[in-house]
Structure formats: structure tokens, C-alpha cells
Amino acid sequence: MSDLPHPETLGALWASIPSPALLLHADGTILDTNPAAENFLNLSARNLAQCKVYDRLFINADIATATLRSTQNQSPVFINDIELTTGERAPVKISVQLAPLFESGNLVLMLILPCDQSERLGRSGQAKTAAKSAIGMAEMLAHEIKNPLAGISGAAQLLSMGLQGEDRELTDLIVEEARRIVKILEQVERFGDVRPPIRVPVNVHDALDRARKSAVVGFAKHMHIIEEYDPSLPPTFADNDQLMQVFLNLIKNSAEAAGAKGGTIWLHTYFDISWRFRRRDGSGNSLPLQIEIIDDGPGLPEHIANDVFEPFVSGRENGTGLGLALVSKIVHEHDGWITVESIPGRTVFRVALPLAPS
Numbered sequence: 001m002s003d004l005p006h007p008e009t010l011g012a013l014w015a016s017i018p019s020p021a022l023l024l025h026a027d028g029t030i031l032d033t034n035p036a037a038e039n040f041l042n043l044s045a046r047n048l049a050q051c052k053v054y055d056r057l058f059i060n061a062d063i064a065t066a067t068l069r070s071t072q073n074q075s076p077v078f079i080n081d082i083e084l085t086t087g088e089r090a091p092v093k094i095s096v097q098l099a100p101l102f103e104s105g106n107l108v109l110m111l112i113l114p115c116d117q118s119e120r121l122g123r124s125g126q127a128k129t130a131a132k133s134a135i136g137m138a139e140m141l142a143h144e145i146k147n148p149l150a151g152i153s154g155a156a157q158l159l160s161m162g163l164q165g166e167d168r169e170l171t172d173l174i175v176e177e178a179r180r181i182v183k184i185l186e187q188v189e190r191f192g193d194v195r196p197p198i199r200v201p202v203n204v205h206d207a208l209d210r211a212r213k214s215a216v217v218g219f220a221k222h223m224h225i226i227e228e229y230d231p232s233l234p235p236t237f238a239d240n241d242q243l244m245q246v247f248l249n250l251i252k253n254s255a256e257a258a259g260a261k262g263g264t265i266w267l268h269t270y271f272d273i274s275w276r277f278r279r280r281d282g283s284g285n286s287l288p289l290q291i292e293i294i295d296d297g298p299g300l301p302e303h304i305a306n307d308v309f310e311p312f313v314s315g316r317e318n319g320t321g322l323g324l325a326l327v328s329k330i331v332h333e334h335d336g337w338i339t340v341e342s343i344p345g346r347t348v349f350r351v352a353l354p355l356a357p358s
Contacts, residue, residue, distance in 0.1 A: 020112040023101075026071040028052045028064045031107070040112065041086055042339055046274050053110070059084050061096070067108050070098040084112070145185060153178035197239035197333055201356035204236055204243075204291060205229050208267055211247035220255040222262040230270045236289050237356040242330045247293070249323045250349050254295035257347070266294040275352055287337055287352035294349075300342040308340060 014021075020037035022030055030053050033045040041048075041057070048056055054063050061082045070077045076099040083091040094114050101107040153175050160171035212225055236243075247267075254265045273288045300308060309328035331338045336353040 022053065022110040024053055024067055024108045024110050026068055026106040026108060028054055028067050037112065042341065043086060044275065057084055057086060066098055070108050071100050071106055074100050149178050149181060197242050199237050199239055201235040202238045202240050202243060204233055204269060204289060207240060207243040208247050210244045211251055212267065214248060215251045215255065219252050222260065223255050223258060224264045226264060226266045228266055228268040233269055233271055233289060235356040236353040238334050238353065246327050246330050246351065249327045250293040253323060254293060254297060254347070257295060257297035263296050268292040268294060285335060285354060287354055289353040289355065291351040292348055295347050296345055297347060299344040299347050
């Protein structure tokens with residue numbers, strides 16, 4: 001027994017396992033979940049603990065019988081080419097390996113191996129590298145384009161003063177489209193801004209309220225916005241303007257998804273002291289401030305649901321694909337975390353932020 005690693009070493013090894021892994025009892029109860037599994041399933045270890053694996057994960061295989069067989073026979077069990085879903089996203093193809101941890105014991109290690117993991121990670125890395133190069137190029141060009149664009153817009157406005165009818169409509173169109181291009185260029189510039197945020201203690205509800213007031217007189221005037229705030233929420237440590245930009249972009253995303261028919265947006269805040277972000281090396285930080293932007297729209301298109309925070313990914317015909325990428329960038333620069341859960345009729349963007357230092 002003296003050869004066994006120290007418990008702290010075992011904890012570090014558990015956190016460093018690169019594949020999604022769950023520790024199960026022979027009866028299928030989830031005892032622990034490693035960080036890779038939390039990220040893969042988009043569920044926290046706290047939410048999974050003490051639940052039956054077949055109650056929280058929908059797998060088209062008899063996991064309960066396989067787990068019991070693994071402990072009884074004290075041998076590994078492999079299940080290949082099956083599908084897994086948490087019920088809130090499209091099923092993914094996986095293989096599962098079940099292995100007893102100790103002889104004559106009741107503990108089983110469940111490894112989840114995505115069938116297309118290596119291919120998917122390769123595509124993701126290439127996409128991110130290409131996106132960074134494209135953003136750098138676009139940011140450089142933005143400065144060069146905005147000046148002549150201002151000249152074109154100004155000339156069109158001068159021309160319109162002496163025109164009538166259809167000719168006036170054409171110059172107005174030039175001005176309108178020039179302004180739209182400037183807005184896109186400004187968004188590119190904001191995304192490429194590498195300056196660190198100026199962080200101070202900020203009341204989350206103040207930033208939410210500023211975003212709500214701006215939204216209801218503009219792009220969200222056709223939406224019904226409901227505030228469900230926890231009044232005792234302590235301040236976070238953030239750049240006030242950048243935090244307001246995060247909430248404004250998320251509300252705008254919900255309003256645009258609803259379309260002209262409108263809908264409802266809920267702004268929900270609450271405190272969860274147990275919410276922690278854990279990295280693969282076992283380190284992490286507490287993110288107890290929870291902010292949810294919820295809408296009853298059609299949900300995210302399936303083909304982009306897993307990539308909505310990547311640059312240039314958009315579900316709208318004329319979307320730039322930078323709005324949610326900018327949101328993700330700002331949140332992570334504030335040591336926070338953002339996730340999304342989407343099904344038709346309910347999309348939840350959840351931002352988790354740290355407390356302001358005392």
C-alpha cells in the first residue's frame with residue numbers, strides 16, 4: 001500500500017486525464033466527473049454527482065448492465081459506435097470503455113471517447129488559426145478603409161442636397177450602406193483590441209440595466225423583457241463598459257433570433273457559491289455570480305450550435321459572426337466563463353463571473 005500515490009497526486013492525475021471520464025459505483029451512480037467530462041457534457045460535477053448515469057446521459061446502449069458486468073467479472077467492457085446526448089444538444093458518436101478500478105470493488109471508471117475527436121480538434125485548431133489571421137488582416141484594413149469611406153459618405157450627403165426623387169433615394173442608400181460598413185469595421189477593431197480591461201468593483205445589475213434601457217429603445221423594442229434579479233448579489237470585478245457591451249450583445253442576439261414577431265427575454269441573476277471553473281491541471285477559480293440571458297426564440301441552428309463563440313460564425317444571412325466572439329473574448333478576459341444551452345423555444349446564455357476582491 002505504500003506504493004500508492006498521495007491523495008493530492010491522485011487528484012491531480014484525475015484532473016489531468018485528457019478524455020472525458022466519470023467515476024461510477026457499480027449501480028451506475030456518478031461519484032465524480034473530471035474537468036474534461038464537464039467541458040464535453042457542458043454539465044458541472046456538482047450537477048452530476050449522486051445521479052444515475054443513465055438518468056443524466058442518454059446513450060443508446062445498456063450502460064447499467066455493462067457497468068455491473070464490469071465489476072462482477074473484474075474486466076473492462078468496450079462499447080463502440082454509440083450515440084450520446086444530454087437531451088439539450090444533438091447526439092454525438094462516441095465509444096465507451098468501462099474498467100473496474102480495484103479488485104472485488106464497486107468502483108468503475110467510465111471513459112468517453114468521441115469517435116471524431118482527433119478530426120474535430122484538428123479542424124478546430126485550423127479554424128482558429130485562420131480566424132486569428134483573418135482578424136489581424138481585417139483590423140489592419142479597417143483603419144485604411146474608414147477614412148475614404150467617410151469621404152464617400154460625405155460626398156453622397158452633399159450630392160443629395162440638390163437632388164429629388166429617385167436620385168435622392170440613391171444617395172441616401174449610399175450613405176446608409178457606408179454607415180453600415182463603418183459599424184462592421186468598428187466591430188472588427190473592438191474584437192482586435194488587445195488592451196486589458198480596466199477592472200473595478202461593478203454592480204452587475206447596473207450594467208444589465210444600462211444594456212436593457214439601450215435595447216428597448218432600439219433593436220429590442222418589439223421584445224418583452226422580464227427582470228429576475230437577486231438583489232443581494234455582490235459586485236464583480238470588471239470593466240463597466242465592457243460588461244455592459246457583453247449584456248447588450250447577448251440581448252441583441254436574442255432579439256434578432258426572435259425576428260419581427262417578437263418574444264420574451266428574461267434577465268436572470270443568482271448566486272451559486274459552489275460554481276467553480278476547473279482547468280485540466282486541477283487549478284481554477286470561484287465564479288459564483290451567475291447571469292442568464294434567456295429567450296423563447298427558435299434556438300440556435302444545429303450546424304453552428306457548437307461554434308457560436310468562434311469568429312465569423314453566424315446563423316443570420318448578413319451576420320458578421322463577431323458579436324458572440326467578442327462577448328466570449330471579453331468574458332474570458334474578466335476570468336469568467338460563458339456557456340449556451342439551446343433547444344427550440346428556449347436558449348440560455350449563462351455568464352459566470354468572479355467576486356470583486358474585498
